[in-house]
Amino acid sequence: MNTDSHIEILVVGAGVAGISSAYYLCTRYAKASVLLVDSRQAMSFTSAQSGDNYRNWWPHPTMASFTNDSIDLMDELARESSNVFNMTRRGYVLATREDDVDELVTDLYTGYRDAEADDIRVHTVASGRGYTAPESEDWSTAPRGVDVLSDTRLIKNTFPSLSKDIKNILHIRRAGDISGQQMGQYMLGEIKSAGGRRLTGTVRGIESGQPFLVDVECADGVQRIAADIVVNAAGPFAGHIAGMLDIDLPIKNIYQQKIAFEDKLGAVPRQLPFSIDLDPVEFGWSDEEREFLKDDSETSWLLGDLPGGAHCRPDGGDNGNWVKLGWAFNHEASSAQDDLANETRMHPMYPEIVMRAAKRLNPSLTQYVDDFPTRFSHYGGYYPMTRENWPLIGPMGIDGAFITGALSGFGSMSACGAGALCAAWIVDGDLPNYAEQLSLARYANPKLMTELSNASSTGVL
Numbered sequence: 001m002n003t004d005s006h007i008e009i010l011v012v013g014a015g016v017a018g019i020s021s022a023y024y025l026c027t028r029y030a031k032a033s034v035l036l037v038d039s040r041q042a043m044s045f046t047s048a049q050s051g052d053n054y055r056n057w058w059p060h061p062t063m064a065s066f067t068n069d070s071i072d073l074m075d076e077l078a079r080e081s082s083n084v085f086n087m088t089r090r091g092y093v094l095a096t097r098e099d100d101v102d103e104l105v106t107d108l109y110t111g112y113r114d115a116e117a118d119d120i121r122v123h124t125v126a127s128g129r130g131y132t133a134p135e136s137e138d139w140s141t142a143p144r145g146v147d148v149l150s151d152t153r154l155i156k157n158t159f160p161s162l163s164k165d166i167k168n169i170l171h172i173r174r175a176g177d178i179s180g181q182q183m184g185q186y187m188l189g190e191i192k193s194a195g196g197r198r199l200t201g202t203v204r205g206i207e208s209g210q211p212f213l214v215d216v217e218c219a220d221g222v223q224r225i226a227a228d229i230v231v232n233a234a235g236p237f238a239g240h241i242a243g244m245l246d247i248d249l250p251i252k253n254i255y256q257q258k259i260a261f262e263d264k265l266g267a268v269p270r271q272l273p274f275s276i277d278l279d280p281v282e283f284g285w286s287d288e289e290r291e292f293l294k295d296d297s298e299t300s301w302l303l304g305d306l307p308g309g310a311h312c313r314p315d316g317g318d319n320g321n322w323v324k325l326g327w328a329f330n331h332e333a334s335s336a337q338d339d340l341a342n343e344t345r346m347h348p349m350y351p352e353i354v355m356r357a358a359k360r361l362n363p364s365l366t367q368y369v370d371d372f373p374t375r376f377s378h379y380g381g382y383y384p385m386t387r388e389n390w391p392l393i394g395p396m397g398i399d400g401a402f403i404t405g406a407l408s409g410f411g412s413m414s415a416c417g418a419g420a421l422c423a424a425w426i427v428d429g430d431l432p433n434y435a436e437q438l439s440l441a442r443y444a445n446p447k448l449m450t451e452l453s454n455a456s457s458t459g460v461l
């Protein structure tokens with residue numbers, strides 16, 4: 001087959017990871033010969049399912065530094081685009097009924113290490129160190145660091161809608177939400193202005209060599225494109241693309257779901273930050289409900305020990321009336337299906353399950369348990385994950401092949417950091433000190449891998 005064109009860098013996948021990689025190649029490193037290939041509309045697969053939340057809170061300082069850098073880049077984009085992607089910063093509220101949060105606070109110091117350790121402020125009844133509640137959603141005026149609220153009166157006054165049995169709150173301040181779609185569109189516009197191009201088509205095969213020969217099936221037939229560099233940003237299909245180059249990636253896809261609903265009853269205050277219930281879920285089923293659930297393997301797990309992590313946030317700004325709920329309880333890997341709307345793992349009871357889980361922290365949601373919102377959407381997508389829940393960014397194992405992938409449930413918040421990092425690897429630019437750790441090279445570092453496999457949390461939300 002003849003080669004139809006020759007380009008320098010071909011990026012497979014126009015989700016947020018591929019777009020961001022192309023964006024930094026085109027804008028920061030002035031690469032013009034960049035082709036972004038996707039079989040779908042840009043930002044329409046996993047990137048369309050994102051909760052669009054971001055945070056710099058992680059159990060390990062490497063991930064904290066990586067997401068901090070990514071948030072720095074989002075700040076830059078917000079400044080230069082007049083915040084076209086509606087970045088807000090009301091923080092993340094992590095709530096628990098536990099009296100003793102020493103372990104959680106120790107974990108905070110571990111995660112932030114030097115970066116923001118000075119900015120961990122503990123507010124007890126006695127100390128009362130000045131705490132500023134997030135009155136505004138403005139990202140540019142939000143404080144840094146973390147406020148630990150251990151004064152129940154302060155908690156009740158600041159977050160009156162939360163359950164009255166909450167004893168402690170960790171309020172992560174460098175956190176909030178964005179419109180990932182708008183951010184992607186903004187970067188696509190800049191890529192176009194810088195000379196980058198897009199092609200709608202499916203990558204069917206890649207022949208290794210200098211250059212790579214990439215077969216792309218388009219509406220009018222197969223194009224064979226020669227590319228000096230290939231970037232694998234295929235999201236849940238990254239393993240498939242790597243397989244074309246005989247590379248086996250340590251990535252599994254875990255399906256996770258969310259709901260969004262119209263909060264007609266105004267149950268969730270519009271100013272509520274993204275709020276997470278850290279405590280294990282107890283549903284308090286009635287005897288009758290237990291009887292009903294126990295006989296079906298699809299539902300019997302609901303009677304067992306269930307992890308914390310159910311979360312809730314208002315969606316659509318102060319004047320909107322939609323709310324998003326999520327709870328990433330699935331741990332079983334599955335192969336990615338092409339049609340997310342008809343994913344066979346979409347649990348028909350998920351909307352009810354997540355509403356019940358979220359009402360423990362947000363009791364006003366109780367009214368929706370028996371009278372479910374009429375307008376809601378139930379959707380989901382894959383977290384492509386490594387076992388340690390760290391991304392894979394950088395060289396993919398053979399010369400000229402790179403990856404921006406395994407972005408799990410943190411790909412929207414880390415896209416800018418991941419794209420900039422992948423671009424730096426490609427052009428041999430300056431790399432941050434965590435670059436190797438976030439690449440495949442970490443698997444040759446037994447000390448790090450042992451540390452990660454012994455960690456009590458991987459930061460999945």
Ligand SMILES: Cc1cc2nc3c(=O)[nH]c(=O)nc-3n(C[C@H](O)[C@H](O)[C@H](O)COP(=O)(O)OP(=O)(O)OC[C@H]3O[C@@H](n4cnc5c(N)ncnc54)[C@H](O)[C@@H]3O)c2cc1C
Binds near residue numbers: 038381
């Ligand atoms: C339910 C859910 C909630 C989430 N919430 C958050 C959140 O709150 N915050 C956060 O930061 N992250 C969140 N995430 C994660 C985030 O959405 C993802 O990490 C991110 O969107 C991944 O982007 P991507 O570009 O890697 O993948 P994708 O968006 O899936 O893009 C990959 C693209 O590659 C294309 N492709 C694949 N194979 C081929 C091929 N052979 N030829 C051509 N094109 C191909 C696909 O068509 C697709 O468009 C969430 C994810 C889910 C599922």
